[in-house]
Amino acid sequence: MAGKVLVTGGAGYVGAHACKALARAGFTPVVFDNLSTGWAEAVKWGPLVRGDLMDRAAIDAALAEHRPVAVMHFAALSLVGESMRDPGRYWRVNIGGALNLLEGCAAAGVRNFVFSSTCATYGDQDGVLLTEETPQRPINAYGGSKLAIEGMLRDFGAAFGIAHVIFRYFNVAGADPEGEIGEQHRPETHLIPLMLDAVAGRRPALSVFGTDYPTPDGTCVRDYVHVADLAEAHVLGLRHLMQGRGNGVFCLGTGRGFSVREVIEASRAVTNREVPVLIAGRRPGDAAALVSSSSRAVQELGWEPRHSTLRQMIGDAWAWAQKPGFGA
Numbered sequence: 001m002a003g004k005v006l007v008t009g010g011a012g013y014v015g016a017h018a019c020k021a022l023a024r025a026g027f028t029p030v031v032f033d034n035l036s037t038g039w040a041e042a043v044k045w046g047p048l049v050r051g052d053l054m055d056r057a058a059i060d061a062a063l064a065e066h067r068p069v070a071v072m073h074f075a076a077l078s079l080v081g082e083s084m085r086d087p088g089r090y091w092r093v094n095i096g097g098a099l100n101l102l103e104g105c106a107a108a109g110v111r112n113f114v115f116s117s118t119c120a121t122y123g124d125q126d127g128v129l130l131t132e133e134t135p136q137r138p139i140n141a142y143g144g145s146k147l148a149i150e151g152m153l154r155d156f157g158a159a160f161g162i163a164h165v166i167f168r169y170f171n172v173a174g175a176d177p178e179g180e181i182g183e184q185h186r187p188e189t190h191l192i193p194l195m196l197d198a199v200a201g202r203r204p205a206l207s208v209f210g211t212d213y214p215t216p217d218g219t220c221v222r223d224y225v226h227v228a229d230l231a232e233a234h235v236l237g238l239r240h241l242m243q244g245r246g247n248g249v250f251c252l253g254t255g256r257g258f259s260v261r262e263v264i265e266a267s268r269a270v271t272n273r274e275v276p277v278l279i280a281g282r283r284p285g286d287a288a289a290l291v292s293s294s295s296r297a298v299q300e301l302g303w304e305p306r307h308s309t310l311r312q313m314i315g316d317a318w319a320w321a322q323k324p325g326f327g328a
């Protein structure tokens, strides 16, 4: 047994897939989650500690009881649009939670930390391929709060010897290829599950947010990465830390962007059904194009994004969309 890993937000979409990957690699994921957006049913590979990151005593108790070899920090508010409407909540919850967790780790002697950051820290950069060295200029409170936590990690790393890996996710999509878990948000705001809901007739149509962006077809371009590939990168990042290879920052995307219209086209090919579409205005906070260069993760961690074709991401999400889902 490779040891326990405290996984904050492990009942959520990305966190739960990371737990499955950790368990497969021999670790025991201990989920710390307040279930505000996560699902107890998604916690299948280790214990669930129901707790809130705003409660420092609850963090200390979990660290003392489980003595993890590492912490993976997924728990956060993560909706761009919501962060534009209610920035205070994003700054309070994301920063306050991370600060409590890092102070808890420093006190408990946790020395390995993996953090979920985001391409939203880059802001709108005119379609350039984003690398780990690209200057970060967030244009929404969500991205701003995640960038601040990256800075917090550097300071705690230097002061307390907390080795850390920062992953900047691009657009996470798909579901567990074995169908055990998948994407389910309340409310749902993400493109692919909303599109598949419209295909399945569970909502009248997909609203396309903006057709006047400076992109080839006028709709936003994103770099979609399969959640199972993303989860695997976390195991590689953890091994990197446990082998003493030092701090790292890695973009997790595929280097290839797809427009909203291209995603809709791919859905037709996978499901053999039309997507009912409604053209709507731009959504505040959206960048025109966010595409990564994932070459550092591939070269330094040996990451292989094997599942990240649009076809498989939509196919796995479609299979998941036809199951009863959590809370059914």
Ligand SMILES: O=c1ccn([C@@H]2O[C@H](COP(=O)(O)OP(=O)(O)O[C@H]3O[C@H](CO)[C@H](O)[C@H](O)[C@H]3O)[C@@H](O)[C@H]2O)c(=O)[nH]1
Residues within 6 Å of the ligand: 078, 079, 080, 118, 119, 120, 169, 170, 171, 172, 189, 190, 191, 192, 194, 206, 207, 208, 209, 210, 220, 221, 222, 260, 283, 286, 290
């Ligand atoms: O009903 C919808 C939903 C989305 N979109 C468009 O589809 C693209 C993808 O939108 P998502 O909401 O699926 O994803 P985001 O790019 O907004 O968000 C993702 O990237 C963000 C960083 O930009 C955060 O990391 C966030 O957590 C993550 O889900 C965007 O261009 C959006 O405008 C639509 O047209 N209609």
